[in-house]
Amino acid sequence: MAQLDPTALDLQLAVPKRGIRIGRIRVPGWLALLLRNSKSRTGLLIVGFMVFIAIIAPLISVAHPNDFNILATRQAPSWHHLFGTTDQGSDVFSQVVVGARRSLLLGALAGALATVVAAVLGITAAYVGGIVDEIVNLLTNVFLTIPAIPLLVVASGYLRARGMWTMIAVIALVLWAFEARILRAQALTLKNRDFILAAKTSGEPTWRIVFGELMPNMISRIAAAFVLVFYVSLLVDSGLEFLGLGDMSATSWGVTIYWAQVNSTVLQGEWWPFMFPSLALGLTVLGLVLVLAGVDEVSNPQLRTEHKRGRLVRLVFGRAAA
């Protein structure tokens, strides 16, 4: 499900040294740069909105997400139930806002774990080179060749308990290869810069060069790679839950869609139990993709769309459509 291939994400060069003031608030340089690009601005707004909803979820959910009420089952969206109710009479709106917490948290943590594995393996391999590099590269390619979703389906099928941490570990172990390939390629381009050679000649040990020299200089690329794996693991996790292979007692977007599918609400013409969590998921992913696309444009100005369109287009699609 990887849609973007951010092989050349380098914000570092373009980031102003010091933060920029907007009114009274001081904004860090990288954020200001991302906010100036229309794509990543839209993306950040969407993701920020979703995270905000997840944080205030207990305040805005009208009922406990799994409360059931046999007197109010299968109701279409109304003022009383904004997103309608499920066949058990649970409020879909509450399920979506509360589910945002688990879905986003699981996606982010799995993405973070995959990033750590990928950064350590990919950057070390690129720097050390030789047989270590060969092995890591081989492993990465093998993991990219074995289809991830079937592998995850089979692996989680063997699991007896599918708690949050188990799922995070399983997803991260399958997805790290996506990132390792990108980070290794980028570390290779940094490897022969002067500051690395200087560190080497001054006798710094390998682990210090990897963690103290290479990694800090790749932090923006690592962050961009994290965004990529974040949305991939968000998709993968919801997908597994949709198949009934996640923690089905939890409240999350995937679980809500799973029950909508199991009770074949779609075939009965009830679109709301699957449409709202799906929209939330798709919107979050779109936001993250836009952030990445913005980062891509900032670091490679050639990709920017020239604005030749009329006012109407901009009104309908916003500048973000560029």
Place this chain on the structure above:
Amino acid sequence: MRWFARRLVFYVFAIWVALTLNFLLPRLMPGSPIDGLLEHLSPAQLAANPGIVQTYEALLGGGHHSIGQDYVTYLHRISHFNFGLSTSNYPTPVSEVVGRTLPYSIFLVGVAFILSFVIGTGVGMVAAWRRGRFTDSFIVPAFMTVSAFPAFVLALVGLYFLGLKAGWFPIQHAYDSNVIPAWSWTFISSAFRHAQLPILVIIAAYAGGWVLNMRTVMINTIGEDYVGMARAKGLRDRRVMTRYAGRNAILPPLNGFAAQFAGAVGGLVFVEIIFSYPGVGYTLQSAVLGNDYPLAQAILVVLSVCVIIANLIMDVLNFVLDPRLRTS
């Protein structure tokens, strides 16, 4: 030729890793999957197949042999396509279940993925050639937005709006229930109609990636001297776009075909389940949920092999299209 040999060695290695993962997974997980598996068989069924428990032990572990001994037996059985009996389709052998379902999946994902590649790279090429015009500012964002949604969401949306509400497509199964699978016109036309919506969904889910990828590469290619040269020669615009810029820009996306195809096989699992399409993805889910581990194991192996074969075909194509690979 050296390059090609290297690739072949890599694929053999990848298949070996897939097989070994398949061997290790049930043994690494807590609890023995054998018990869950045998629950699905009655004592009479067990008595009718004396060797069945040994077969399962070789595939999944839990026997009294050492792990090394198990591994040898496992590889031996796999190389003879002996995956045991499927408990959820008792008494059909696993290989027969896979053989029955695989053609549907290959047809679906093959057609859909090639179409998404052709459409995606075509749109990306035109978008880059005419920057900021209609294709670039409307169709590219539309593809991007649609592709941001996971395949299972697109499948549900397509099922609801195009299948159920508009009634344009059949919404379930691979062919009409009154048709018998055979090489007859009625069956083929029925199968074709049932495949339309799943194929459309897979295209919608994966074309966006190609569009972005192609657009990025194409924009860089347009700046090359030979494109300017072709223009200066006075060649027609379309010819410069396809034969000069597009011809060269297509190579990097083609190289990414492997990873994308592995992803699309994942999307296929969801699409098949939603449309109750009797392919391997649909079978995989029911196998895993029904503790039919031998069947799940076999499907993972078969899907990995399919992806590797697709990779191999792409390598050959790459070899034909990229003269630099031939000379090195």
